[in-house]
Amino acid sequence: MDCVFCRIAADEIPSDRVFESDEVLAFRDLSPQAPTHVLVIPRRHVASLDALGPDDGELAHHLLQGIREVAAAEGLSERGYRVVTNIGDDGGQSVGHLHFHVLGGRRLAWPPG
Numbered sequence: 001m002d003c004v005f006c007r008i009a010a011d012e013i014p015s016d017r018v019f020e021s022d023e024v025l026a027f028r029d030l031s032p033q034a035p036t037h038v039l040v041i042p043r044r045h046v047a048s049l050d051a052l053g054p055d056d057g058e059l060a061h062h063l064l065q066g067i068r069e070v071a072a073a074e075g076l077s078e079r080g081y082r083v084v085t086n087i088g089d090d091g092g093q094s095v096g097h098l099h100f101h102v103l104g105g106r107r108l109a110w111p112p113g
């Protein structure tokens with residue numbers, strides 16, 4: 001298994017987990033870009049958002065629910081936060097396993113670079 005996030009999901013690589021369910025896992029980013037920076041991933045390998053198929057509606061629901069749970073648990077819901085998923089080279093994706101960045105705890109600039 002050469003996917004780093006699959007290895008995190010399999011507990012082969014340690015992570016600072018903040019949320020987990022049967023389908024979804026959330027852990028703190030190694031290189032945080034905001035006071036709160038959590039990655040929400042499916043346990044199952046999916047290459048990116050672009051690779052989600054027509055049968056993945058339930059997984060998409062669990063991922064979105066996981067994002068909301070993380071935001072609430074991290075105290076971000078009231079002031080707001082940002083959810084980002086990078087896709088492919090132009091999107092700046094560096095890990096080829098679907099993940100949503102949940103960023104908050106400071107005012108975030110827009111547009112992104």
Ligand code: AMP
Pocket residue numbers: 004013015028029030031032039085086092093094095096
């Ligand atoms: P992206 O560039 O959108 O693919 O995001 C990948 C993110 O994964 C980056 O923000 C990295 O800091 C983060 N990352 C890479 N390896 C790990 C790891 N072992 N534990 C936590 N975060 C990681």
